Amino acid sequence: MQILDGIKLAKEIKQEIKELVQNYKDQGVRVPHLGAILVGSNGASQTYVDNKIKDCHFVGFESSELRLPDTISQEDLIAEIEKWNNDDTLDGFIVQLPLPKHIDQEAVINAIDPKKDVDGFHPMNFGKMALEMETFLPATPYGIMEMLERYNIDTAGKHTVVIGRSRIVGRPMSILMSKNGNPGNSTVTLTHSKTKNLEQFTKEADIVITALGVPGFLKADMVKDGAVIVDVGITRVDDETNPRGFRLAGDVDFDNVKEKASWITPVPGGVGPMTRAMLLKNTLLACNNKK
Numbered sequence: 001m002q003i004l005d006g007i008k009l010a011k012e013i014k015q016e017i018k019e020l021v022q023n024y025k026d027q028g029v030r031v032p033h034l035g036a037i038l039v040g041s042n043g044a045s046q047t048y049v050d051n052k053i054k055d056c057h058f059v060g061f062e063s064s065e066l067r068l069p070d071t072i073s074q075e076d077l078i079a080e081i082e083k084w085n086n087d088d089t090l091d092g093f094i095v096q097l098p099l100p101k102h103i104d105q106e107a108v109i110n111a112i113d114p115k116k117d118v119d120g121f122h123p124m125n126f127g128k129m130a131l132e133m134e135t136f137l138p139a140t141p142y143g144i145m146e147m148l149e150r151y152n153i154d155t156a157g158k159h160t161v162v163i164g165r166s167r168i169v170g171r172p173m174s175i176l177m178s179k180n181g182n183p184g185n186s187t188v189t190l191t192h193s194k195t196k197n198l199e200q201f202t203k204e205a206d207i208v209i210t211a212l213g214v215p216g217f218l219k220a221d222m223v224k225d226g227a228v229i230v231d232v233g234i235t236r237v238d239d240e241t242n243p244r245g246f247r248l249a250g251d252v253d254f255d256n257v258k259e260k261a262s263w264i265t266p267v268p269g270g271v272g273p274m275t276r277a278m279l280l281k282n283t284l285l286a287c288n289n290k291k
Protein backbone atom coordinates (compact mmCIF):
# COMPACT_ATOMS: atom_id res chain seq x y z
CA MET A 1 0.00 0.00 0.00
CA GLN A 2 1.20 3.51 -0.79
CA ILE A 3 0.00 6.81 0.64
CA LEU A 4 -1.34 9.63 -1.54
CA ASP A 5 0.34 12.42 0.42
CA GLY A 6 -1.78 15.56 0.15
CA ILE A 7 0.42 17.61 2.46
CA LYS A 8 3.53 17.01 0.39
CA LEU A 9 1.79 17.66 -2.95
CA ALA A 10 -0.01 20.75 -1.70
CA LYS A 11 3.34 22.13 -0.49
CA GLU A 12 4.85 21.60 -3.94
CA ILE A 13 1.91 23.33 -5.62
CA LYS A 14 1.97 26.24 -3.17
CA GLN A 15 5.71 26.58 -3.73
CA GLU A 16 5.12 26.74 -7.51
CA ILE A 17 2.49 29.44 -7.03
CA LYS A 18 4.72 31.37 -4.61
CA GLU A 19 7.48 31.52 -7.23
CA LEU A 20 5.04 32.76 -9.89
CA VAL A 21 3.78 35.46 -7.54
CA GLN A 22 7.35 36.50 -6.77
CA ASN A 23 7.89 36.94 -10.53
CA TYR A 24 4.78 39.15 -10.68
CA LYS A 25 6.12 41.25 -7.84
CA ASP A 26 9.54 41.55 -9.46
CA GLN A 27 7.85 42.81 -12.63
CA GLY A 28 5.66 45.23 -10.69
CA VAL A 29 2.50 43.34 -11.68
CA ARG A 30 -0.47 43.29 -9.28
CA VAL A 31 -0.68 40.04 -7.27
CA PRO A 32 -3.84 37.87 -7.07
CA HIS A 33 -6.41 38.81 -4.41
CA LEU A 34 -8.79 36.23 -2.86
CA GLY A 35 -11.75 37.01 -0.62
CA ALA A 36 -13.77 34.80 1.72
CA ILE A 37 -17.19 35.51 3.21
CA LEU A 38 -18.03 33.65 6.40
CA VAL A 39 -21.56 33.81 7.78
CA GLY A 40 -21.94 32.79 11.44
CA SER A 41 -19.39 31.09 13.64
CA ASN A 42 -19.30 27.38 12.76
CA GLY A 43 -16.00 26.05 14.21
CA ALA A 44 -14.95 23.99 11.21
CA SER A 45 -15.85 26.75 8.73
CA GLN A 46 -13.83 29.20 10.81
CA THR A 47 -10.80 26.91 10.61
CA TYR A 48 -11.04 26.54 6.83
CA VAL A 49 -11.35 30.27 6.27
CA ASP A 50 -8.42 30.98 8.63
CA ASN A 51 -6.35 28.42 6.72
CA LYS A 52 -7.25 30.00 3.37
CA ILE A 53 -5.99 33.35 4.63
CA LYS A 54 -2.75 31.70 5.84
CA ASP A 55 -2.29 30.06 2.44
CA CYS A 56 -2.67 33.46 0.76
CA HIS A 57 0.03 34.90 2.99
CA PHE A 58 2.31 31.98 2.20
CA VAL A 59 2.10 32.34 -1.59
CA GLY A 60 2.04 36.16 -1.52
CA PHE A 61 -1.60 36.72 -2.53
CA GLU A 62 -3.62 39.51 -1.05
CA SER A 63 -6.60 38.30 0.96
CA SER A 64 -9.77 39.73 2.43
CA GLU A 65 -12.15 38.23 4.90
CA LEU A 66 -15.69 39.33 5.62
CA ARG A 67 -17.38 37.92 8.72
CA LEU A 68 -21.11 38.39 8.95
CA PRO A 69 -23.49 37.48 11.79
CA ASP A 70 -25.68 34.38 11.28
CA THR A 71 -28.72 36.66 11.73
CA ILE A 72 -27.94 38.50 8.47
CA SER A 73 -30.79 38.55 5.93
CA GLN A 74 -30.39 37.00 2.51
CA GLU A 75 -30.88 40.42 0.97
CA ASP A 76 -28.06 41.97 2.99
CA LEU A 77 -25.73 39.06 2.23
CA ILE A 78 -26.41 39.43 -1.49
CA ALA A 79 -25.76 43.18 -1.19
CA GLU A 80 -22.30 42.37 0.22
CA ILE A 81 -21.68 39.95 -2.64
CA GLU A 82 -22.61 42.67 -5.13
CA LYS A 83 -20.02 44.95 -3.55
CA TRP A 84 -17.34 42.32 -4.05
CA ASN A 85 -18.54 41.60 -7.59
CA ASN A 86 -17.90 45.28 -8.36
CA ASP A 87 -14.58 45.58 -6.53
CA ASP A 88 -11.92 45.64 -9.24
CA THR A 89 -9.11 44.95 -6.78
CA LEU A 90 -10.59 41.52 -5.92
CA ASP A 91 -9.99 38.68 -8.40
CA GLY A 92 -12.12 35.97 -6.82
CA PHE A 93 -14.01 35.09 -3.69
CA ILE A 94 -15.88 32.30 -1.98
CA VAL A 95 -18.90 32.23 0.29
CA GLN A 96 -18.23 29.52 2.85
CA LEU A 97 -20.92 26.82 2.99
CA PRO A 98 -23.13 25.76 4.66
CA LEU A 99 -25.20 28.91 5.16
CA PRO A 100 -27.79 29.46 7.91
CA LYS A 101 -31.15 27.77 7.21
CA HIS A 102 -33.05 31.00 6.50
CA ILE A 103 -30.78 31.77 3.54
CA ASP A 104 -31.36 30.18 0.13
CA GLN A 105 -27.98 28.77 -0.89
CA GLU A 106 -28.93 28.69 -4.58
CA ALA A 107 -29.84 32.39 -4.61
CA VAL A 108 -26.53 33.27 -2.97
CA ILE A 109 -24.43 31.22 -5.40
CA ASN A 110 -26.35 32.72 -8.32
CA ALA A 111 -25.47 36.22 -7.07
CA ILE A 112 -21.72 35.63 -7.39
CA ASP A 113 -20.15 36.98 -10.58
CA PRO A 114 -19.15 33.81 -12.49
CA LYS A 115 -15.80 35.46 -13.33
CA LYS A 116 -15.04 35.67 -9.59
CA ASP A 117 -16.55 32.30 -8.61
CA VAL A 118 -13.29 30.55 -7.72
CA ASP A 119 -15.27 27.73 -6.02
CA GLY A 120 -16.77 26.86 -9.41
CA PHE A 121 -20.23 26.52 -7.86
CA HIS A 122 -22.15 28.97 -10.11
CA PRO A 123 -24.42 27.19 -12.65
CA MET A 124 -22.51 28.82 -15.52
CA ASN A 125 -19.18 27.43 -14.32
CA PHE A 126 -20.67 24.09 -13.34
CA GLY A 127 -22.16 23.82 -16.83
CA LYS A 128 -18.85 24.70 -18.47
CA MET A 129 -17.15 22.01 -16.39
CA ALA A 130 -19.73 19.45 -17.50
CA LEU A 131 -19.10 20.44 -21.14
CA GLU A 132 -15.31 20.12 -20.65
CA MET A 133 -14.75 23.85 -21.28
CA GLU A 134 -12.05 25.74 -19.39
CA THR A 135 -13.42 27.15 -16.15
CA PHE A 136 -12.94 27.16 -12.38
CA LEU A 137 -13.21 23.56 -11.20
CA PRO A 138 -14.59 23.01 -7.68
CA ALA A 139 -11.49 22.86 -5.50
CA THR A 140 -12.01 19.47 -3.86
CA PRO A 141 -12.61 17.39 -7.00
CA TYR A 142 -9.95 19.47 -8.78
CA GLY A 143 -7.49 18.62 -5.99
CA ILE A 144 -8.28 14.93 -6.35
CA MET A 145 -7.72 15.07 -10.13
CA GLU A 146 -4.40 16.84 -9.55
CA MET A 147 -3.41 14.21 -6.99
CA LEU A 148 -4.23 11.33 -9.36
CA GLU A 149 -2.28 13.08 -12.12
CA ARG A 150 0.83 13.84 -10.07
CA TYR A 151 0.93 10.28 -8.68
CA ASN A 152 0.44 8.84 -12.20
CA ILE A 153 -2.61 6.84 -11.16
CA ASP A 154 -4.11 5.19 -14.24
CA THR A 155 -7.81 6.06 -14.50
CA ALA A 156 -8.59 5.29 -18.17
CA GLY A 157 -11.09 2.47 -18.53
CA LYS A 158 -11.19 1.95 -14.77
CA HIS A 159 -14.40 1.67 -12.82
CA THR A 160 -14.67 4.61 -10.43
CA VAL A 161 -17.34 4.54 -7.74
CA VAL A 162 -18.14 7.87 -6.08
CA ILE A 163 -20.17 7.85 -2.85
CA GLY A 164 -22.08 11.12 -2.37
CA ARG A 165 -23.67 13.49 -4.93
CA SER A 166 -23.25 16.96 -3.39
CA ARG A 167 -22.68 20.07 -5.47
CA ILE A 168 -19.27 20.66 -3.90
CA VAL A 169 -17.78 17.17 -4.07
CA GLY A 170 -19.56 14.03 -5.29
CA ARG A 171 -21.42 15.29 -8.36
CA PRO A 172 -18.54 17.30 -9.88
CA MET A 173 -16.16 14.44 -9.03
CA SER A 174 -18.26 12.02 -11.05
CA ILE A 175 -18.29 14.43 -14.01
CA LEU A 176 -14.53 15.00 -13.94
CA MET A 177 -13.67 11.30 -13.67
CA SER A 178 -15.82 10.57 -16.72
CA LYS A 179 -14.32 13.37 -18.85
CA ASN A 180 -12.43 12.63 -22.02
CA GLY A 181 -8.91 13.26 -20.72
CA ASN A 182 -6.22 12.17 -18.32
CA PRO A 183 -7.02 11.79 -15.49
CA GLY A 184 -10.52 10.86 -16.60
CA ASN A 185 -11.88 8.32 -19.04
CA SER A 186 -13.21 6.32 -16.12
CA THR A 187 -16.48 4.43 -16.17
CA VAL A 188 -18.26 6.16 -13.30
CA THR A 189 -20.93 4.98 -10.89
CA LEU A 190 -22.36 7.78 -8.73
CA THR A 191 -23.92 6.41 -5.54
CA HIS A 192 -25.85 8.12 -2.73
CA SER A 193 -28.16 7.45 0.19
CA LYS A 194 -30.86 5.89 -2.02
CA THR A 195 -28.46 3.47 -3.71
CA LYS A 196 -29.41 -0.17 -3.12
CA ASN A 197 -26.67 -2.74 -2.46
CA LEU A 198 -23.96 -0.10 -2.48
CA GLU A 199 -21.27 -2.65 -1.60
CA GLN A 200 -22.03 -4.53 -4.81
CA PHE A 201 -20.62 -1.49 -6.65
CA THR A 202 -17.72 -0.68 -4.33
CA LYS A 203 -16.58 -4.33 -4.28
CA GLU A 204 -15.84 -4.28 -7.95
CA ALA A 205 -14.50 -0.69 -8.18
CA ASP A 206 -10.92 0.03 -9.23
CA ILE A 207 -11.17 3.48 -7.63
CA VAL A 208 -13.47 4.42 -4.73
CA ILE A 209 -14.01 8.07 -3.78
CA THR A 210 -15.94 8.53 -0.53
CA ALA A 211 -17.67 11.87 0.13
CA LEU A 212 -20.56 11.19 2.47
CA GLY A 213 -19.43 12.37 5.90
CA VAL A 214 -20.03 9.12 7.79
CA PRO A 215 -16.89 8.16 9.79
CA GLY A 216 -15.49 4.72 8.96
CA PHE A 217 -18.29 3.94 6.48
CA LEU A 218 -16.14 2.13 3.89
CA LYS A 219 -15.01 -1.20 5.37
CA ALA A 220 -12.35 -3.60 4.11
CA ASP A 221 -14.93 -6.18 2.98
CA MET A 222 -16.50 -3.56 0.69
CA VAL A 223 -13.41 -3.09 -1.51
CA LYS A 224 -11.40 -5.30 -3.81
CA ASP A 225 -7.67 -6.01 -3.56
CA GLY A 226 -5.54 -3.34 -5.21
CA ALA A 227 -8.22 -0.62 -5.26
CA VAL A 228 -7.30 3.08 -5.13
CA ILE A 229 -9.09 4.74 -2.20
CA VAL A 230 -9.70 8.50 -1.96
CA ASP A 231 -11.30 9.66 1.28
CA VAL A 232 -12.89 13.10 1.17
CA GLY A 233 -14.84 12.80 4.41
CA ILE A 234 -13.83 14.88 7.42
CA THR A 235 -15.99 14.68 10.50
CA ARG A 236 -15.09 16.18 13.86
CA VAL A 237 -15.47 13.42 16.43
CA ASP A 238 -15.34 14.27 20.16
CA ASP A 239 -12.03 13.13 21.66
CA GLU A 240 -10.98 14.21 25.16
CA THR A 241 -7.45 12.86 24.68
CA ASN A 242 -6.93 15.40 21.88
CA PRO A 243 -5.91 18.97 22.84
CA ARG A 244 -8.49 20.37 20.39
CA GLY A 245 -11.23 18.28 22.05
CA PHE A 246 -11.94 16.40 18.84
CA ARG A 247 -10.23 14.39 16.14
CA LEU A 248 -10.86 14.35 12.38
CA ALA A 249 -12.39 11.15 11.03
CA GLY A 250 -12.58 10.11 7.38
CA ASP A 251 -15.28 8.05 5.67
CA VAL A 252 -12.88 5.12 5.31
CA ASP A 253 -12.00 2.52 7.96
CA PHE A 254 -8.37 3.36 7.19
CA ASP A 255 -6.52 0.78 9.34
CA ASN A 256 -8.32 -2.14 7.73
CA VAL A 257 -8.92 -0.80 4.21
CA LYS A 258 -5.23 0.11 3.81
CA GLU A 259 -4.33 -3.60 3.89
CA LYS A 260 -6.20 -4.10 0.61
CA ALA A 261 -5.61 -0.77 -1.15
CA SER A 262 -2.86 -0.08 -3.68
CA TRP A 263 -3.06 3.66 -2.93
CA ILE A 264 -4.98 5.46 -0.18
CA THR A 265 -5.39 9.03 1.13
CA PRO A 266 -5.08 9.64 4.89
CA VAL A 267 -7.40 11.93 6.88
CA PRO A 268 -6.14 14.44 7.77
CA GLY A 269 -3.35 15.05 5.26
CA GLY A 270 -5.01 13.79 2.10
CA VAL A 271 -7.69 15.60 0.15
CA GLY A 272 -8.07 18.61 2.50
CA PRO A 273 -4.70 20.25 1.84
CA MET A 274 -5.18 19.69 -1.92
CA THR A 275 -8.52 21.53 -1.77
CA ARG A 276 -6.76 24.55 -0.34
CA ALA A 277 -4.01 24.48 -2.96
CA MET A 278 -6.55 24.32 -5.81
CA LEU A 279 -8.44 27.33 -4.52
CA LEU A 280 -5.18 29.25 -4.91
CA LYS A 281 -4.81 27.91 -8.47
CA ASN A 282 -8.32 29.10 -9.32
CA THR A 283 -7.55 32.54 -7.88
CA LEU A 284 -4.45 32.74 -10.05
CA LEU A 285 -6.59 31.84 -13.08
CA ALA A 286 -9.17 34.51 -12.17
CA CYS A 287 -6.38 37.08 -11.91
CA ASN A 288 -4.79 36.04 -15.23
CA ASN A 289 -8.19 36.09 -16.98
CA LYS A 290 -8.40 39.82 -16.14
CA LYS A 291 -4.97 40.68 -17.53
Ligand SMILES: NC(=O)C1=CN([C@@H]2O[C@H](COP(=O)(O)OP(=O)(O)OC[C@H]3O[C@@H](n4cnc5c(N)ncnc54)[C@H](OP(=O)(O)O)[C@@H]3O)[C@@H](O)[C@H]2O)C=CC1
Pocket residue numbers: 140163164165166167168169170191192193194195198211212213214232233234235271272273275
Ligand atom coordinates in the same frame (compact mmCIF):
# COMPACT_ATOMS: atom_id res chain seq x y z
N1 LIG B 1 -11.44 17.32 2.28
C1 LIG B 1 -12.12 18.34 1.76
O1 LIG B 1 -11.55 19.20 1.14
C2 LIG B 1 -13.60 18.40 1.91
C3 LIG B 1 -14.23 17.52 2.75
N2 LIG B 1 -15.58 17.51 2.85
C4 LIG B 1 -16.18 16.47 3.69
O2 LIG B 1 -16.71 15.47 2.83
C5 LIG B 1 -17.90 14.93 3.37
C6 LIG B 1 -19.06 15.13 2.40
O3 LIG B 1 -19.27 16.51 2.22
P1 LIG B 1 -20.46 17.07 1.30
O4 LIG B 1 -20.36 16.47 -0.04
O5 LIG B 1 -20.45 18.52 1.46
O6 LIG B 1 -21.71 16.43 2.11
P2 LIG B 1 -23.27 16.43 1.89
O7 LIG B 1 -23.85 16.15 3.22
O8 LIG B 1 -23.69 17.63 1.12
O9 LIG B 1 -23.52 15.18 0.93
C7 LIG B 1 -23.37 13.88 1.40
C8 LIG B 1 -23.73 12.90 0.30
O10 LIG B 1 -23.54 11.57 0.80
C9 LIG B 1 -24.73 10.82 0.61
N3 LIG B 1 -24.87 9.90 1.73
C10 LIG B 1 -25.11 10.19 3.04
N4 LIG B 1 -25.18 9.08 3.78
C11 LIG B 1 -25.00 8.04 2.91
C12 LIG B 1 -24.97 6.63 3.06
N5 LIG B 1 -25.14 6.05 4.25
N6 LIG B 1 -24.76 5.87 1.97
C13 LIG B 1 -24.57 6.45 0.74
N7 LIG B 1 -24.57 7.78 0.55
C14 LIG B 1 -24.79 8.56 1.62
C15 LIG B 1 -25.87 11.82 0.55
O11 LIG B 1 -26.95 11.25 -0.19
P3 LIG B 1 -28.29 12.11 -0.54
O12 LIG B 1 -27.90 12.99 -1.69
O13 LIG B 1 -29.27 11.06 -0.92
O14 LIG B 1 -28.64 12.85 0.70
C16 LIG B 1 -25.19 12.99 -0.16
O15 LIG B 1 -25.25 12.83 -1.56
C17 LIG B 1 -18.07 15.62 4.74
O16 LIG B 1 -17.44 14.83 5.71
C18 LIG B 1 -17.32 16.92 4.55
O17 LIG B 1 -16.85 17.44 5.76
C19 LIG B 1 -16.36 18.37 2.11
C20 LIG B 1 -15.78 19.28 1.27
C21 LIG B 1 -14.35 19.39 1.13
Ligand SMILES: Nc1nc(=O)c2c([nH]1)NC[C@@H]1CN(c3ccc(C(=O)N[C@@H](CCC(=O)O)C(=O)O)cc3)C=[N+]21
Pocket residue numbers: 047048051094095096097098119139140168234248267268269270271272273275276
Ligand atom coordinates in the same frame (compact mmCIF):
# COMPACT_ATOMS: atom_id res chain seq x y z
N1 LIG C 1 -17.69 27.67 -0.38
C1 LIG C 1 -17.07 26.61 0.14
N2 LIG C 1 -16.00 26.11 -0.50
C2 LIG C 1 -15.33 25.02 0.03
O1 LIG C 1 -14.34 24.54 -0.58
C3 LIG C 1 -15.79 24.46 1.25
C4 LIG C 1 -16.91 25.03 1.86
N3 LIG C 1 -17.54 26.10 1.28
N4 LIG C 1 -17.39 24.53 3.02
C5 LIG C 1 -16.75 23.44 3.71
C6 LIG C 1 -15.94 22.55 2.81
C7 LIG C 1 -14.86 21.78 3.52
N5 LIG C 1 -13.61 22.24 2.95
C8 LIG C 1 -12.34 21.86 3.42
C9 LIG C 1 -11.20 22.52 3.05
C10 LIG C 1 -9.96 22.19 3.59
C11 LIG C 1 -9.86 21.19 4.51
C12 LIG C 1 -8.53 20.86 5.13
O2 LIG C 1 -7.58 21.60 4.99
N6 LIG C 1 -8.41 19.74 5.87
C13 LIG C 1 -7.19 19.34 6.56
C14 LIG C 1 -7.37 19.39 8.07
C15 LIG C 1 -7.78 20.74 8.58
C16 LIG C 1 -8.01 20.75 10.09
O3 LIG C 1 -7.06 20.47 10.84
O4 LIG C 1 -9.15 21.02 10.52
C17 LIG C 1 -6.83 17.91 6.18
O5 LIG C 1 -7.73 17.18 5.74
O6 LIG C 1 -5.68 17.54 6.35
C18 LIG C 1 -10.99 20.50 4.87
C19 LIG C 1 -12.22 20.82 4.32
C20 LIG C 1 -13.86 23.18 2.01
N7 LIG C 1 -15.16 23.38 1.87
Ligand SMILES: [Mg+2]
Pocket residue numbers: 006231232234266267268269270271272273
Ligand atom coordinates in the same frame (compact mmCIF):
# COMPACT_ATOMS: atom_id res chain seq x y z
MG1 LIG D 1 -8.11 15.08 4.01
